[in-house]
Amino acid sequence: MPLGVEQTSGQKLRQLLARPEILVIPGVYDCLGAKLVEQLGFDVVATSGFGIAASNLGLPDYGFLTVTEMLYTVGRIAQSVSIPLIADMDTGYGNALNVIRTVKEAVQLGVAGVILEDQEWPKKCGHFEGKRVISMAEHAGKIRAAVQARGDSGLVIIARTDARAQLGLEEAIRRGSTYIEAGADALFVEAPQSVEELQTIASAFPDVPLIANIVEGGKTPQISASELQQLGFKIVFFPVTALLAVTQTMTACLRHIKEQGTTANLQDLVKFKDFQELMGVPKYLQMEKQFGG
Template structure:
């Protein structure tokens, strides 16, 4: 687990090393620091900060471009500070034009994350698996990618270019755009919301040898694929963006229904993590030890 006092892990270098291996990297999505610690405890190598989940958790609203860059970066900073794993964060459209992208990259770098993805949607954007998306001209996104490459201070910081053009212009245009973003300097490609096995296989073949992202969007437009098939196709990064959000929602509903019915949580508390177990997990023993060491206990 991450330490309150300790050396920072070189997240960008570690992420690049993981993506260079033959095995796909699975990155569960989280929307807060507690979720990140649970991902770390479960043994995953990378944490993904979901924009969908961040929006739902911070303001209780859908992912339709309602959060600002500073709100997203603040969440990314808290998530990164909680774990010793590389963090990949959703950076939406980059929050403006190419000049805004320069600031966005530097703010996310300062927050400590290992990489981000930016997309070619018109602002305000929408979740990639919702209807009603629009995309900017490809030239506009090329300029954003070029600006992002020049803006990063750490050359290992991973820049993922995402295109949402499949839903707007078709798969041919999405592939053409992805080629242009790769030529502009993107480290990895994310062709969002493919709608058939044939489209998935075509994109994988088109970009053989290029780090590709597969968004295993729970309930979304893309057909679900098992891990072995994604490995065969050559995908390097598998995002599972909202499993934790949906699981937490279900669990809280069940507990709240029981409390509403009984008036207390007496009938469910035995099935929950114990108070002591939970405080140990979130670092109370370490805090107590540091308090003694520095006279704050």
């Protein structure tokens, strides 16, 4: 890259994918979660459509989110951190033409990678029942459209197939091969149901960056990142773990307030001063003084 030319977020993500170790990527649904991921030293963060639907709409991951709502949330998250962000972009919100618009907008917002799945719209969480997929040819066309739309941004395009649930693992692998041929940079076969199925996927794509998606209580076994790396996977997402943890913690906190009527003896709260540090309050106080605010 020429001296003085800043890397795009997509190019940064590509460098990380070139490393030998697996990328462990937590899923977030807001800027606070993304900042915590960055602070704790993760190299990449990902948005969870499941979490964004729950936190923004109070609804399940059933295709209720619009492209405008998703891009608005994803854009704010991408701009709140300096590490690359992979965005769950569902089906691209329509046909190939809609995918082009979605991808161009994602690039403008500083997104490093997008996940595009082959479900029918309205889609469902990959670990829900009743999913249906579009034709392989149609999704391959959407992948080709995404490749064209990203231009020279370096945006990483992750093709996801949900065909395992409806059509079986063999068809999911066949689709994966077609999507890689269409130009996808990485492959995400959603919801394999055993370690053996994970092994079969890895054996079918020895030279393709592969994604595993670990949903607690979902269909894929909860094996570790090191075990997934040994199988041949390049990325492991933990898309809803933080969401589930926050829900548990918030429920306990609110129950305590309801029952006790005080927070004087509430344990395990982040100190108010530490939270201000996380949000950059000292920096902004200094800027106020600098500019006479």
